[in-house]
Amino acid sequence: MNHKEHLSDKIDLEILSLMQENSRISNADIARVLKMAPSAVFERVKKLEQKKIILQYTTRINPAALNQNLIAFVYIQAYKGIGNSNTGIELAKIAGVQEVHQIAGDHCFLVKIRTSDSASLLEMMRNSMSKIADITITKTSIVLETTKEQQQLLIPKE
Amino acid sequence: MNHKEHLSDKIDLEILSLMQENSRISNADIARVLKMAPSAVFERVKKLEQKKIILQYTTRINPAALNQNLIAFVYIQAYKGIGNSNTGIELAKIAGVQEVHQIAGDHCFLVKIRTSDSASLLEMMRNSMSKIADITITKTSIVLETTKEQQQLLIPKE
DNA sequence: TAAAAAAAAGAATATTATTCTTTAAATACA
DNA sequence: TGTATTTAAAGAATAATATTCTTTTTTTTA
Numbered sequence: 001m002n003h004k005e006h007l008s009d010k011i012d013l014e015i016l017s018l019m020q021e022n023s024r025i026s027n028a029d030i031a032r033v034l035k036m037a038p039s040a041v042f043e044r045v046k047k048l049e050q051k052k053i054i055l056q057y058t059t060r061i062n063p064a065a066l067n068q069n070l071i072a073f074v075y076i077q078a079y080k081g082i083g084n085s086n087t088g089i090e091l092a093k094i095a096g097v098q099e100v101h102q103i104a105g106d107h108c109f110l111v112k113i114r115t116s117d118s119a120s121l122l123e124m125m126r127n128s129m130s131k132i133a134d135i136t137i138t139k140t141s142i143v144l145e146t147t148k149e150q151q152q153l154l155i156p157k158e
Numbered sequence: 159m160n161h162k163e164h165l166s167d168k169i170d171l172e173i174l175s176l177m178q179e180n181s182r183i184s185n186a187d188i189a190r191v192l193k194m195a196p197s198a199v200f201e202r203v204k205k206l207e208q209k210k211i212i213l214q215y216t217t218r219i220n221p222a223a224l225n226q227n228l229i230a231f232v233y234i235q236a237y238k239g240i241g242n243s244n245t246g247i248e249l250a251k252i253a254g255v256q257e258v259h260q261i262a263g264d265h266c267f268l269v270k271i272r273t274s275d276s277a278s279l280l281e282m283m284r285n286s287m288s289k290i291a292d293i294t295i296t297k298t299s300i301v302l303e304t305t306k307e308q309q310q311l312l313i314p315k316e
Numbered sequence: 317t318a319a320a321a322a323a324a325a326g327a328a329t330a331t332t333a334t335t336c337t338t339t340a341a342a343t344a345c346a
Numbered sequence: 347t348g349t350a351t352t353t354a355a356a357g358a359a360t361a362a363t364a365t366t367c368t369t370t371t372t373t374t375t376a
Binding site for chain 2: 016021022052054055058068073089098110114141144150151152153156
């Protein structure tokens with residue numbers, strides 16, 4: 001039997017929903033919303049952590065405050081076999097690379113990069129990415145404006 | 159003078175770094191790491207919130223636990239003028255759309271979608287996206303494997 | 317250099333987290 | 347169907363933290 005990720009019940013989903021919106025909400029406040037004892041909430045949260053349903057509590061920081069206003073998406077073609085996950089791992093190591101996805105179809109990775117400006121992007125492509133063997137950058141899309149950017153999941157009502 | 163986003167000093171950066179890794183860290187623990195009083199940490203955190211440098215405290219949830227294993231990137235061409243931001247706003251409203259970026263070059267949006275499976279993706283494209291006037295889906299990339307996916311920013315040491 | 321402002325420290329209290337014990341509910345199963 | 351077993355919740359007690367306020371120190375500025 002799988003001890004890891006069990007489908008959560010309604011109360012767990014409500015807890016996840018509250019915590020996804022505000023991870024610093026107190027157990028006491030969750031308990032008030034759900035009308036149960038704080039100790040019960042505490043135990044459920046611990047279990048969600050143990051089961052790796054909760055992966056991390058994190059803080060969203062304004063990128064402008066840290067001078068990281070440029071987003072780019074880069075398509076990268078890899079000439080190694082499909083089974084080879086090493087290219088993705090190497091790409092993931094590069095500072096500023098936020099996402100690395102292997103894409104269906106054309107042996108491609110899609111990489112999301114966040115950095116300060118186009119000069120810095122160019123430097124990353126020249127210094128870090130070009131060091132990885134057997135890849136070619138096939139297309140680079142620079143973001144002009146971001147309308148929405150979130151990782152939050154849709155949590156079903158029950 | 160800009161009251162909103164001031165470049166943070168070294169202590170603020172350390173606080174941001176700790177909180178980005180774990181937003182539930184206590185002020186007391188931050189204070190211990192930085193060797194200062196908890197009340198001072200408390201005040202700095204409040205200021206970072208007020209200045210909108212801290213945008214949100216959130217919880218990363220395992221997508222598998224909520225049956226949301228499929229990621230897709232969709233390129234969408236918009237036939238309206240560049241000044242028109244409405245298309246992006248409409249795309250952002252769709253449930254499951256996590257990111258909407260306007261891309262330099264070809265009047266395009268790049269949209270990141272997270273959903274349960276390809277059937278659900280198809281349904282989104284048919285039911286929600288096709289309702290938006292003046293757009294064409296030019297390319298859809300389905301993700302086979304994600305090596306890295308994070309929004310965390312690189313925080314400079316000082 | 318003195319005055320003013322900002323940041324930190326320290327102390328006191330309100331609120332929470334956390335642990336442990338008891339009770340209730342759900343489940344298994346003979 | 348009833349009983350044993352497990353699981354979840356409640357309740358109570360204490361340890362730890364958040365939060366406020368006052369005082370002190372540091373920094374800024376004029």
